[in-house]
Amino acid sequence: MIKAVLFDMDGVLYDSMPFHICAWSEISAKHHLDYVPEDFYLLEGCTGEYTINLLYQRTYGRNATAEEIKILYREKANLFTKYNDGNPMHGVADVLKQVKDLGTQTLVVTGSGQKSLIDKLETDFPGHFKREKMVTAFDVKRGKPDPEPYLMGLVKAGVSAGEAIVVENAPMGVQSARAADIFTIAVNTGPLPDQVLRDAGANLLFPDMPSLAKSFQEIIKAR
Ligand code: MG
Numbered sequence: 001m002i003k004a005v006l007f008d009m010d011g012v013l014y015d016s017m018p019f020h021i022c023a024w025s026e027i028s029a030k031h032h033l034d035y036v037p038e039d040f041y042l043l044e045g046c047t048g049e050y051t052i053n054l055l056y057q058r059t060y061g062r063n064a065t066a067e068e069i070k071i072l073y074r075e076k077a078n079l080f081t082k083y084n085d086g087n088p089m090h091g092v093a094d095v096l097k098q099v100k101d102l103g104t105q106t107l108v109v110t111g112s113g114q115k116s117l118i119d120k121l122e123t124d125f126p127g128h129f130k131r132e133k134m135v136t137a138f139d140v141k142r143g144k145p146d147p148e149p150y151l152m153g154l155v156k157a158g159v160s161a162g163e164a165i166v167v168e169n170a171p172m173g174v175q176s177a178r179a180a181d182i183f184t185i186a187v188n189t190g191p192l193p194d195q196v197l198r199d200a201g202a203n204l205l206f207p208d209m210p211s212l213a214k215s216f217q218e219i220i221k222a223r
Helices: 017-030 038-042 048-060 066-083 092-101 148-157 171-179 194-199 209-222
Strands: 004-007 105-109 164-168 183-187 204-206
Touching: 004 148, 017 038, 017 066, 038 048, 048 066, 092 105, 092 209, 105 148, 148 164, 148 171, 164 171, 164 209, 171 183, 171 194, 183 209, 194 204, 204 209
Parallel strands: 004 105, 004 164, 164 183, 183 204
Antiparallel strands: none
């Protein structure tokens, strides 16, 4: 019996990934860091600190200082807020309605610390998400791909791993959820090959939210 569905935020609830990629790429170029845009799809879900340290290690062979992390993440967050149009992912409203009609609770588990989106969740998806039932970058120490965020999501939902389902779009997020032993549906809303999400451990894979919406009832019944 499924009692909770744990949703990732970027690339699942919001069509926000292209704006994250623009912001990360622009800031990385400005600070002369060695990157390609695909890095940020592969690293999606990790904390900003993890991403910045990885780029510093690759470019300078050392971690960023606390000050460098603070400056870069602030600049990236500001750019993202400037670019982001705040549009929900096409088809997500249908999935959320189906979850609600089943009487199943919905939670957000995101690696994001972007207040510009987190603060909008309750108003953009009324009746679905509450701040006390969210796990964000502000709540965790290690972040995805560590199981910590999804384990915390289970605690906040008050359910066991077997009573939950995760909806994710990113390989690191899928790894995190599978490491927490939760059945994980990947929705490939970005440019990465499907195989990356399969290799991360996704139990099911859909190309977009409307496809998931069509099969959602069957998935829940089968669990
Ligand atoms: Mg995501």
